[in-house]
Amino acid sequence: MKFAHITILSLLLLAVYTAAKRLPTHEVLPTPLLIHQDKDNPNKYIVENVWYGNGFEDDDDVTAVLKCDDPVKVNATDQPKIFNDRRAFFELTVPDSVKNSEL
Numbered sequence: 001m002k003f004a005h006i007t008i009l010s011l012l013l014l015a016v017y018t019a020a021k022r023l024p025t026h027e028v029l030p031t032p033l034l035i036h037q038d039k040d041n042p043n044k045y046i047v048e049n050v051w052y053g054n055g056f057e058d059d060d061d062v063t064a065v066l067k068c069d070d071p072v073k074v075n076a077t078d079q080p081k082i083f084n085d086r087r088a089f090f091e092l093t094v095p096d097s098v099k100n101s102e103l
Contacts, residue, residue, distance in 0.1 A: 026055035047090040058084035066090040071098060 030051045038044035047066060060083040068074055075091040 026053070028053040028056070043094050043096065045092045045094060047092060048087060049090070050087045052086060053083075056083045058082065064088035064090075068092060071095050 028051055030049060034048040034050075036046045036048070038046060049064065049066070062080050062083050062085065064079045066074055066088075071094075073093045075093060077089055077091050080086075080088050
């Protein structure tokens, strides 16, 4: 009886290990955001997001999203469509009423 349990447990562990090795891994590794102030308008900032990763094809679809709390507004900007673009830019508008220490 013990032999049957050990055999079944061994086959089950082998099946789980084999299935786990076959699962594809996808990993996106973002770098820290770079924030640049617009030269012409001190209330506008450009946020640059760069990433790299593995498990993705260069032509895989990508959606880049940046959310900010009020009163900072994220303006509509063209975003990358494929993973190979590897960067996205966002334009923010910060009202005068927000102090630099609150950013």
